[in-house]
């Protein structure tokens with residue numbers, strides 16, 4: 015008897031809905047043109063915004079760290095797994111972000127889930143944008159606080175929730191993504207900070223897609239909007255533009271010390287291997303010394319979007335390098351993605367439940383390392399295949 019047989023039925027339902035996928039295998043470094051499943055393809059499917067994932071300085075730093083410290087850290091941070099380099103990276107990020115202190119987690123996911131669940135408890139309230147990342151949602155659930163979801167990007171709707179809770183006991187946390195990962199729009203931080211202050215709520219921003227992308231030298235949305243000192247909890251990732259792996263949380267010294275004592279992924283899961291931390295440090299050197307990478311990223315973004323719009327595509331409400339190309343039904347988006355791949359373009363199809371029903375799309379992410387020739391070829395391929403599949407008329 016197969017006790018997990020019911021999962022075969024579930025998988026068949028996923029197949030019938032057109033949502034079934036096979037994992038594609040990257041057979042080269044993550045580059046603007048990568049080798050995937052035996053094919054050279056233009057890669058518009060990574061979060062490697064600045065091309066740092068395979069940068070020689072990051073590679074060298076990682077190799078050097080392995081020579082000095084070995085492959086693994088040997089323990090969780092609170093036992094014996096805190097390397098001097100881990101502390102150096104945290105100090106480095108805190109200085110970069112103009113905050114008192116920083117803690118690095120194994121991933122952006124664990125940073126969000128571990129922080130929200132450590133700070134709040136069951137008598138508290140979370141006011142959360144409906145499109146916030148899954149790791150925020152899981153953190154909210156783990157905290158057992160009451161969750162109040164507001165309409166996406168809508169400051170008035172968030173304020174209504176806060177106003178309705180103003181007589182309730184318990185702490186309030188107002189939380190938003192800095193950049194939303196499926197639509198590429200920017201959260202309304204100035205308005206949210208104002209209402210957080212008005213109602214005495216804790217303000218938290220997840221800058222996963224804005225770290226290295228928005229703000230001076232990629233300092234994120236708080237810097238982009240000039241809101242230094244007004245966001246209590248800033249989360250960022252080291253896995254996307256920074257090119258490596260990890261998540262970080264920034265704030266006051268006592269808040270970070272508290273997370274050292276109470277955030278469960280920090281306490282109960284092994285720390286980053288030396289190569290990861292050394293490569294992250296090298297990435298911050300590059301963010302500070304070569305800000306022109308970020309300018310190139312934005313120039314490529316504007317160029318690519320203008321060409322897509324001219325070709326007749328709908329790129330939704332994106333304001334960043336995350337470029338959705340709206341298709342409609344999930345099955346059509348996945349079929350579009352597969353046909354693009356056959357023509358040498360790697361761009362992910364995304365459907366329900368990651369995005370709402372009827373809002374399926376291709377998500378293309380431009381990087382600083384794509385050339386104009388890559389982008390021209392990408393737009394030509396998208397247009398040709400979309401016409402063939404009657405996505406464009």
Ligand SMILES: *Cc1c(COP(=O)(O)O)cnc(C)c1O
Pocket residue numbers: 121122123124126147149191193195220222223251252253254259260261
């Ligand atoms: C990618 C992402 C995360 C998770 O970051 P990882 O470092 O990949 O775990 C968290 N929040 C948002 C908004 C993201 O887009």
